[in-house]
Amino acid sequence: MALLLTALGEQARARDDYDGPIRATQATKVHTAPSPKSKSPASNWTDKNVQDWLKKEKLDDLCDKLDGLDGSHLEEMYLEYSSDANKFKDEIRSDYQMNGKVGPKFTVALKTLFQK
Structure with a gap:
């Protein structure tokens, strides 16, 4: 999980809308992929x-x-x-x-x- 969060953080910092480090609570609430449904x-x-x-x-x-x-x-x-x-x-x-x-x-x- 830590490696995933680090990788996501690197991706986020490369974007224009970067708003700070990704924490586990943010990852589950904000950075979830859309449901295939x-x-x-x-x-x-x-x-x-x-x-x-x-x-x-x-x-x-x-x-x-x-x-x-x-x-x-x-x-x-x-x-x-x-x-x-x-x-x-x-x-x-x-x-x-x-x-x-x-x-x-x-x-x-x-x-x-x-x-x-």
Whole structure:
């Protein structure tokens, strides 16, 4: 933690808006990264929004397989993809039976949705 605070302090001193040393209390209150949940409006989608998105992306075959999933579920899938793409691919094949071209097409649509 001390090394992190030192590194953050060095970064802060290089900025024009430097307002003093970073202390642990400041780091937890002021210098926190934005939540990944604020990344995309899709995070707040209902399950109906997800179904509409699947149809728009021409992934109608997945409507039954992903029935009941909302935007927060899609976001979790995207975060899992971001952290370990191979594990994600294995899971969508086994958990949602996304075989053939459907898995990669879904992955591209998911990335596009959350990387806006």
